[in-house]
Amino acid sequence: ELDKFIERYITAPECFEAIDLRNNLAFNEAKKLNTHQAYLQFIEKYPLAKEISEAQDHYASSFFQASTKNNTIEEFEKFIKQEPKSPFISDAENSIFTISTVNGTISEYHHFIKKYPGNHNVETAWHKIYSIYTRDYKTATLLRFKKDFPNYPFTDIDQDIQLSKKELLAV
Numbered sequence: 001e002l003d004k005f006i007e008r009y010i011t012a013p014e015c016f017e018a019i020d021l022r023n024n025l026a027f028n029e030a031k032k033l034n035t036h037q038a039y040l041q042f043i044e045k046y047p048l049a050k051e052i053s054e055a056q057d058h059y060a061s062s063f064f065q066a067s068t069k070n071n072t073i074e075e076f077e078k079f080i081k082q083e084p085k086s087p088f089i090s091d092a093e094n095s096i097f098t099i100s101t102v103n104g105t106i107s108e109y110h111h112f113i114k115k116y117p118g119n120h121n122v123e124t125a126w127h128k129i130y131s132i133y134t135r136d137y138k139t140a141t142l143l144r145f146k147k148d149f150p151n152y153p154f155t156d157i158d159q160d161i162q163l164s165k166k167e168l169l170a171v
Helices: 002-008 014-035 036-045 052-067 072-084 089-100 106-115 124-135 139-148 156-164
Strands: none
Touching: 002 014, 014 036, 014 052, 036 052, 052 072, 072 089, 089 106, 106 124, 124 139, 139 156
C-alpha cells in the first residue's frame, strides 16, 4: 500500500514520511528473518534507506555466520576469498590460526606461517615458535634456532644470544 501511495503521490509532502515508514517496515521484516539473503534484498531494494548502515552490518554478520557454520578451515578460507572487504576477515583469520595450531606445536605454527603468510597472526606464530624452541634460553639453543629458522623476521635473537652468554648473579 505504501509503495502505491509513493508511486501515485511522489510530489506530496507526506511522500518522504511514507518512504521512511516503508523502509522501516521492510527493514523490520529483514530483521525478523535475520538471514543474509533478507538483508541483501533490503540493501538492494532500498539503497537510500536510513537503515542501510545497520542493514549492511547485519548482512555482514549473518553472511559470516552462514558461511562458516561448520567452523572448518575450508569455510574460513572460502569466506576470505569471497568477502575480502568484510569486517569479519580478522575473525576468519583468527579462526584459521586457532584451528591450524590447536596442539600448539612448533611444526603447526611453522606450517601455518608457510601456508598463510598474509594472515595477521603470522607474527604471533613466529613468537610462539621462538618461545617454545628457546624455552631453556641457552646460547646453543638460540644459535640452533637461528640456524633452523633463518627466516625468523625479528632481530631480537642476536641480542638474546648475547644476553644468554652473560652470567647473572643474585645480589
